[in-house]
Amino acid sequence: MAKSALYHxxxxxxxxxxxxxxxxxxxRIPSESALADRYGVTRMxxxxxxxxxxxxxxxxxxxxxxxxxLRTRQPARALNQLxxxxxxxxxxxxxxxxxxxxxxxxxxxxxxxxxxxLNNGAHVIRLERVRFLDETPTALHLVWLPLxxxxxxxxxSMDNVSLYQTLExxxxxxxSTASQRISAVRASAHEAEVLKVEVGSPxxxxxxxxxxxxxQPVEFVQSWATPELPIWVELQR
Amino acid sequence: MAKSALYHxxxxxxxxxxxxxxxxxxxRIPSESALADRYGVTRMxxxxxxxxxxxxxxxxxxxxxxxxxLRTRQPARALNQLxxxxxxxxxxxxxxxxxxxxxxxxxxxxxxxxxxxLNNGAHVIRLERVRFLDETPTALHLVWLPLxxxxxxxxxSMDNVSLYQTLExxxxxxxSTASQRISAVRASAHEAEVLKVEVGSPxxxxxxxxxxxxxQPVEFVQSWATPELPIWVELQR
DNA sequence: GAGTGGTCTAGACCACACG
DNA sequence: GTGTGGTCTAGACCACTCT
Numbered sequence: 238m239a240k241s242a243l244y245h246x247x248x249x250x251x252x253x254x255x256x257x258x259x260x261x262x263x264x265r266i267p268s269e270s271a272l273a274d275r276y277g278v279t280r281m282x283x284x285x286x287x288x289x290x291x292x293x294x295x296x297x298x299x300x301x302x303x304x305x306x307l308r309t310r311q312p313a314r315a316l317n318q319l320x321x322x323x324x325x326x327x328x329x330x331x332x333x334x335x336x337x338x339x340x341x342x343x344x345x346x347x348x349x350x351x352x353x354x355l356n357n358g359a360h361v362i363r364l365e366r367v368r369f370l371d372e373t374p375t376a377l378h379l380v381w382l383p384l385x386x387x388x389x390x391x392x393x394s395m396d397n398v399s400l401y402q403t404l405e406x407x408x409x410x411x412x413s414t415a416s417q418r419i420s421a422v423r424a425s426a427h428e429a430e431v432l433k434v435e436v437g438s439p440x441x442x443x444x445x446x447x448x449x450x451x452x453q454p455v456e457f458v459q460s461w462a463t464p465e466l467p468i469w470v471e472l473q474r
Numbered sequence: 475m476a477k478s479a480l481y482h483x484x485x486x487x488x489x490x491x492x493x494x495x496x497x498x499x500x501x502r503i504p505s506e507s508a509l510a511d512r513y514g515v516t517r518m519x520x521x522x523x524x525x526x527x528x529x530x531x532x533x534x535x536x537x538x539x540x541x542x543x544l545r546t547r548q549p550a551r552a553l554n555q556l557x558x559x560x561x562x563x564x565x566x567x568x569x570x571x572x573x574x575x576x577x578x579x580x581x582x583x584x585x586x587x588x589x590x591x592l593n594n595g596a597h598v599i600r601l602e603r604v605r606f607l608d609e610t611p612t613a614l615h616l617v618w619l620p621l622x623x624x625x626x627x628x629x630x631s632m633d634n635v636s637l638y639q640t641l642e643x644x645x646x647x648x649x650s651t652a653s654q655r656i657s658a659v660r661a662s663a664h665e666a667e668v669l670k671v672e673v674g675s676p677x678x679x680x681x682x683x684x685x686x687x688x689x690q691p692v693e694f695v696q697s698w699a700t701p702e703l704p705i706w707v708e709l710q711r
Numbered sequence: 712g713a714g715t716g717g718t719c720t721a722g723a724c725c726a727c728a729c730g
Numbered sequence: 731g732t733g734t735g736g737t738c739t740a741g742a743c744c745a746c747t748c749t
Contacts, residue, residue: 506716537715
């Protein structure tokens with residue numbers, strides 16, 4: 238069984254209603270009291286569900302007025318929580334797919350050793366995938382994992398599979414925190430070919446180090462995304 | 475009067491204890507029950523306070539174990555809270571300067587009207603500045619503000635001045651939240667000239683809408699930054 | 712087993728907007 | 731005035747870690 242908490246179910250229902258267009262952008266969703274009645278829970282529980290949707294950038298609250306669906310103009314990577322590409326896009330009502338370009342075991346290059354805090358000569362899994370949104374290539378992901386963490390991952394096909402789900406469900410790895418560095422680069426020949434853009438066109442480049450609950454490095458990811466997949470962040474002062 | 479909610483006070487106290495080093499990075503803070511007792515509130519209220527600290531990237535919860543202070547990122551932490559360029563860079567030990575290119579009053583273009591939720595024909599202040607780090611141009615900022623918010627801002631020179639500080643100190647505007655969208659673009663002739671880069675070279679492009687405590691739009695900012703000024707983010711699952 | 716955070720109940724009063 | 735979200739109480743039981 239996955240998440241069994243009531244608020245998760247409510248969150249999922251509202252999320253689905255937004256994705257399906259039942260709750261349209263700019264529109265008000267049912268009041269907290271109404272939702273509480275509908276699900277037979279208290280308002281606190283409904284609020285917990287809605288708080289999650291706010292973090293995900295799906296809705297906003299206006300005191301005395303209601304809770305409104307935000308206008309999502311285009312798909313975006315949400316940066317307020319650590320989520321994978323698959324979860325992220327599914328939440329926003331897109332259909333994410335991926336194609337594995339390569340999945341190999343090799344000795345860790347120096348910069349990867351450093352990020353993953355590995356010793357000289359340590360082996361890693363190198364997984365390269367193209368990410369598609371509704372058939373359009375939108376990002377190239379190059380993931381590096383310590384080999385001992387998920388030894389037989391290299392023998393699997395990671396086409397259309399959520400890496401985070403796999404790590405959690407099959408290897409018992411629970412991700413906890415990540416640090417991410419975002420910059421802009423020119424598309425190389427390889428990136429341009431894979432993403433169907435011109436060589437030299439601007440790409441969003443991010444480097445991310447993800448850690449588990451014991452603060453041990455789990456993955457180092459390099460990502461090249463087309464400008465059509467911007468990053469979205471909600472900030473608080 | 476400022477925020478009077480109990481959880482805000484508790485949040486501030488914990489935040490201060492972390493800043494002062496009383497709760498050191500990696501250490502556990504007092505349990506929710508202990509804090510509830512100390513402040514004479516229920517655990518729910520303490521949880522609300524801590525939830526805010528998690529959003530800000532200050533602490534993390536571990537079920538069955540406790541709530542821990544996160545390791546503070548040494549080099550930079552730009553995107554977990556709403557801060558201005560000046561504060562941000564000063565904190566990191568740089569010497570930020572800025573030069574005003576223009577500061578005018580004009581009718582809001584359509585896309586600005588939309589972001590700032592203004593009526594047709596409303597006037598805005600348009601402030602364009604180059605940001606320098608240790609003499610090197612690193613970002614071009616184009617800020618749009620509703621004219622009525624800060625009517626005489628247009629008659630000031632904003633060279634080497636923190637806009638956020640000015641808004642807060644002299645116009646009594648207290649910023650609260652922001653939504654930011656990050657993408658990559660090619661440098662236009664104007665941007666290239668100002669930032670001393672080649673036309674067509676990749677830039678980090680961000681659009682930000684900042685709101686005050688009443689959720690009213692205060693500023694819409696477009697920013698073009700060189701890849702030498704990357705963005706750092708800390709995430710939690 | 713003791714202590715921690717995760718979830719939830721069944722209410723309450725308040726601040727705010729005007730659906 | 732009515733309905734909305736914002737805050738809070740005083741409990742409860744559960745899942746998890748081992749401080």
